[in-house]
Amino acid sequence: MRPMPPGGPSPRDISTREDIEVLVGAFYRRAFDDAELGPIFVDVARLPERLDEHLPRIVDFWESVLLKTHAYPGGAFWPHQQLHERSPLTAAHFARWVDLWTATVEEHFAGPVATSAVVSAQRFAGAFHRRLAGGSGLAIGDRPTSG
Ligand code: HEM
Numbered sequence: 001m002r003p004m005p006p007g008g009p010s011p012r013d014i015s016t017r018e019d020i021e022v023l024v025g026a027f028y029r030r031a032f033d034d035a036e037l038g039p040i041f042v043d044v045a046r047l048p049e050r051l052d053e054h055l056p057r058i059v060d061f062w063e064s065v066l067l068k069t070h071a072y073p074g075g076a077f078w079p080h081q082q083l084h085e086r087s088p089l090t091a092a093h094f095a096r097w098v099d100l101w102t103a104t105v106e107e108h109f110a111g112p113v114a115t116s117a118v119v120s121a122q123r124f125a126g127a128f129h130r131r132l133a134g135g136s137g138l139a140i141g142d143r144p145t146s147g
Pocket of ligand 1: 037040041045047054057058061074075076079080083089090093094097120121124125128
């Protein structure tokens with residue numbers, strides 16, 4: 001038998017929708033418990049009560065981004081605009097979101113797709129925050145249905 005590498009078997013890369021379900025489920029557990037983001041997810045958006053409806057859409061989103069399917073129809077920015085109007089989303093919130101996402105990805109997976117999950121999250125977080133801070137909610141070449 002080959003000896004196990006220190007710390008157990010090396011994580012594999014993200015390659016299926018089931019992998020994304022694992023990732024997204026683990027991320028939300030962290031986010032709901034987080035001192036900075038938990039109150040937004042739980043008290044403002046009341047997401048835990050709507051998780052069954054919400055999780056498949058998030059999984060669709062990441063499947064489209066990472067596995068290049070067309071599962072997600074677009075429009076990811078708009079719920080955040082609405083949320084921001086009720087409870088301002090700051091640069092610190094987005095930085096915390098990226099930190100939690102990165103830690104969750106790195107805990108479960110490793111490889112080019114996992115790296116892409118981290119890089120894409122950084123890009124989306126930056127873009128969402130700029131659009132919120134800029135006020136119009138619209139970016140060049142963007143349509144509400146194709147976010
Ligand atoms: C401050 C950081 C963030 C907070 C607090 C946050 C919170 C939320 C909440 C509460 C919803 C549910 C909205 C609703 O259905 O009422 C949501 C939806 C969503 N979020 Fe975020 N989010 C953040 C950043 C991000 C980032 C950076 C991404 C992308 C990488 C992202 C991707 C999504 C997607 C895809 C949806 C589903 C949109 C849909 O219903 O089609 N979020 N977010």
